[in-house]
C-alpha cells in the first residue's frame with residue numbers, strides 16, 4: 548500500500564531534498580507517491596500573484612484564498628487529509644507522525660509565515676475535509692516548506708519497507724517507550740582517552756538492556772522532565788523508580 552503525498556508551495560525547489568536518501572528510496576520503491584506542485588500554476592494573472600495585503604492592516608502579505616481554492620479543488624481527493632503548516636497550529640509530534648503514516652492521501656499546503664487566508668481552512672472543514680494545522684514548535688520560520696520537509700520525512704520513515712530494520716523505529720527517542728534514546732557507541736573502544744561503558748562490551752544482554760533503560764530514564768529526567776511526567780506510571784517498573 549502506498550501513500551500519496553501532494554505538497555503545494557511557491558518554492559518547489561525547497562522540497563528537492565525529498566528526492567534524496569530514505570524518502571527518495573521510498574519513492575523509487577513505490578511506497579511513497581510524492582508530488583510537489585508550484586502553487587503559481589493555479590494563478591490566472593500575468594504576474595502569477597499568490598498573495599496580497601492583509602485586511603485590517605499589518606505587516607507582510609497573506610496568501611489568497613481564491614488561488615489556494617483553485618489548486619486544492621484539483622488536488623484534494625475524498626480521503627485526503629489537508630495539512631496546513633503554521634506557527635499557530637498544534638505542535639507536530641511523533642504520535643501525529645504515526646497517525647499520518649496510516650493515511651492514504653496527505654496534502655500539504657505550504658503558506659508563508661504571515662499565513663494563508665483563514666477562509667481556506669474554514670471552507671474545506673465545512674466541506675468535510677479533515678484539516679490539521681501543524682506547527683513545528685515555538686520559533687519563527689518564513690514559511691511552511693521546512694515544516695513540509697519535516698512532516699514528510701517523519702511520516703515516510705514510518706511506512707513499511709522504508710527503514711531497513713523496523714526494529715530501529717522502536718527504541719528511538721520519542722518512540723513507544725516515551726523516553727529519550729540512550730547514548731550510543733561504536734568502534735574504536737577507546738577514543739581520545741574516553742572508553743565505551745564496559746557493560747556494552749560484556750555481551751550480557753539483560754545487563755545491557757537494563758543499562759540502556761537506566762540511561763534513557765536518566766537522560767529524559769535531565770533533559771525532558773515533561774516527558775517523564777507524561778509517562779504512564781504503569782510503564783515504570785520498580786527498578787526504574789530507583790534511577
Ligand SMILES: O[C@H]1NC=Nc2cccc(F)c21
Nearest residue numbers: 632633634683686687688690
Ligand atoms: O513560524 C514557524 N514556527 C513553527 N512552525 C511553523 C510551521 C509553518 C510555518 C512557519 F512559519 C512555522
